[in-house]
Amino acid sequence: MTQRFAGKVALVTGGAQGIGRAIVQAIADEGGSVGILDRAEDKAAEVAAAIVAQGGRAHAYGGNVADRDSFRSAIADLKQRYSRFDILVNNAIWVRYGPIADITPEALQRMVGTGFNSIVWGIQTAAEAMDDGGSIVNIASAAAFIGMPQGMVYCGVKAGALGLSRAAAAELGPRGIRVNSVCPGSIPTEGVGINVDAEKVRLRIAKTPMGRLGTVQDIARAACFFASDDSRFVTGESMLVDGGATQSFI
Numbered sequence: 001m002t003q004r005f006a007g008k009v010a011l012v013t014g015g016a017q018g019i020g021r022a023i024v025q026a027i028a029d030e031g032g033s034v035g036i037l038d039r040a041e042d043k044a045a046e047v048a049a050a051i052v053a054q055g056g057r058a059h060a061y062g063g064n065v066a067d068r069d070s071f072r073s074a075i076a077d078l079k080q081r082y083s084r085f086d087i088l089v090n091n092a093i094w095v096r097y098g099p100i101a102d103i104t105p106e107a108l109q110r111m112v113g114t115g116f117n118s119i120v121w122g123i124q125t126a127a128e129a130m131d132d133g134g135s136i137v138n139i140a141s142a143a144a145f146i147g148m149p150q151g152m153v154y155c156g157v158k159a160g161a162l163g164l165s166r167a168a169a170a171e172l173g174p175r176g177i178r179v180n181s182v183c184p185g186s187i188p189t190e191g192v193g194i195n196v197d198a199e200k201v202r203l204r205i206a207k208t209p210m211g212r213l214g215t216v217q218d219i220a221r222a223a224c225f226f227a228s229d230d231s232r233f234v235t236g237e238s239m240l241v242d243g244g245a246t247q248s249f250i
Helices: 018-029 041-053 068-082 105-129 152-175 190-195 198-206 216-227
Strands: 009-013 033-038 057-062 087-090 134-139 177-184 238-241
Touching (some): 009 068, 018 033, 018 041, 018 057, 018 216, 033 041, 041 057, 087 105, 105 134, 105 152, 105 177, 134 152
Parallel strands (some): 009 087, 033 057
8 A cells, every 4th residue: 555645634525425525535544634525414523434444644623615714614724733734535525316397496407516516616615725736626427428318407507617627727827726627427325325226327338448447446556546636737637437328438
């Protein structure tokens, strides 16, 4: 196990489960101090406690990522504890698929707030706290590149995440702050289980050249590449992590 994040301080949104939890664990395993910002504060606390029990450093913060103050509070506390802030992973999302005709103001507001507005507030707050460079990683989706029936808002939010990443990379680059995006394909998580039935999972596997769905660890490895100095001259980029599904005609 390398120690790419020794001495580094990170915050991961939506880190209480799924992809976010895998990223939290991966950063902690490689020596980083990690904050977990999640609406489910009790679950975030359980993840933090497990990391501490393993000898790592982790802290749980309850909050709504659509609210800028949630970022300000969590990042301020981390910086007070460690006198630095280095890495932000914007992972949180709330998703519901459905026909265009069924989109409600409430669902639109929540999906945009969680998946788009949160990235704006996260980038803004992280950039204010980063003193000597840093890395911001936005978890987008393969859906940013394709059209999904019954997924108009989701596709739009994730495409927007890529736009935010590119623009922020251009503006923050002179300060040594890098901004990149990881674009997962189909990953079995708690959230996916709510929106995708077994038949759709079977079809997704069939259309993936590598013959399987991804794992949360696959996404965590990609996020850690962008978060670490391994990608120190990479910014404004997006990485598809989907087993080749998006670029395939299968």
